Amino acid sequence: MKTVLITGCSSGYGLETARHFHAQGWHVVATMRTPRAELLPRSERLRVLPLDVTKPESIAAALDAAGPIDVLVNNAGLGLFGAFEATPMATVREIFETNTFGMMAMTQAVLPQFRLRQSGLVINVTSTVTLAPMPLVAAYTASKTAIEGFTESLAFELEPFGVRVKLVAPGYGPGTRFTENGAQRMQGLIPEAYAPLAQSIFATLGNPAAVTTANDVAEAVWRAANDASAKLRYPAGADALALSGAQ
Numbered sequence: 001m002k003t004v005l006i007t008g009c010s011s012g013y014g015l016e017t018a019r020h021f022h023a024q025g026w027h028v029v030a031t032m033r034t035p036r037a038e039l040l041p042r043s044e045r046l047r048v049l050p051l052d053v054t055k056p057e058s059i060a061a062a063l064d065a066a067g068p069i070d071v072l073v074n075n076a077g078l079g080l081f082g083a084f085e086a087t088p089m090a091t092v093r094e095i096f097e098t099n100t101f102g103m104m105a106m107t108q109a110v111l112p113q114f115r116l117r118q119s120g121l122v123i124n125v126t127s128t129v130t131l132a133p134m135p136l137v138a139a140y141t142a143s144k145t146a147i148e149g150f151t152e153s154l155a156f157e158l159e160p161f162g163v164r165v166k167l168v169a170p171g172y173g174p175g176t177r178f179t180e181n182g183a184q185r186m187q188g189l190i191p192e193a194y195a196p197l198a199q200s201i202f203a204t205l206g207n208p209a210a211v212t213t214a215n216d217v218a219e220a221v222w223r224a225a226n227d228a229s230a231k232l233r234y235p236a237g238a239d240a241l242a243l244s245g246a247q
Helices: 012-023 056-066 089-117 138-161 178-186 192-206 214-225 238-244
Strands: 003-006 027-032 046-050 071-074 121-125 164-170 233-236
Touching (some): 003 012, 003 056, 012 027, 012 214, 046 056, 071 089, 089 121, 089 138, 164 214, 164 238, 214 233
Parallel strands (some): 003 027, 003 071, 027 046, 071 121, 121 164, 164 233
């Protein structure tokens, strides 16, 4: 019976992915900045641990408590919507600390055990903004695009050790807490000059042709975790499938 550790499980994609893997019989280590065990089923196969991916000591403590794992799902992330011109560089750095450096730090921390065992899988959750860039999310897109390049290179680097790395790219998920979770840092990021552009984007997002659900992402992560092939990318959601050209 395999063990998966998933970051960012307090809501959205991470929470649904934890539920999905547990339902499939896996041992699940669900991590959150502020643990809320009541969000997940009570089970001897499921543990909720505190984890802040921006803090090395938190990463070390979580991995020590988790014990050996077979799959790491790097899902924790922050959203950001606003004109780049108005975005403080401190906010840009905050986004990169979680979305990019936090994901890299988690990966680096599990690699020794994977390399020694000659097995293991890292799944990095990015976004389809890397496939179809949109305005007013430049910093967020940059943080996710960096992980795409990182993952592509790392997959080759770890292949000789039997360790695999994969990408799951969700589309637009209106059911997630993307905006709610980032509301405070987004204050004042739409100057008057950018208001018409922002309104047009909000209008488009309010009536999307296709969307991504948390279940779509959970199923894509599940497919990636159980696919022994060398496939790197797994789009998640109807809109993501359309953008990727997948059938």
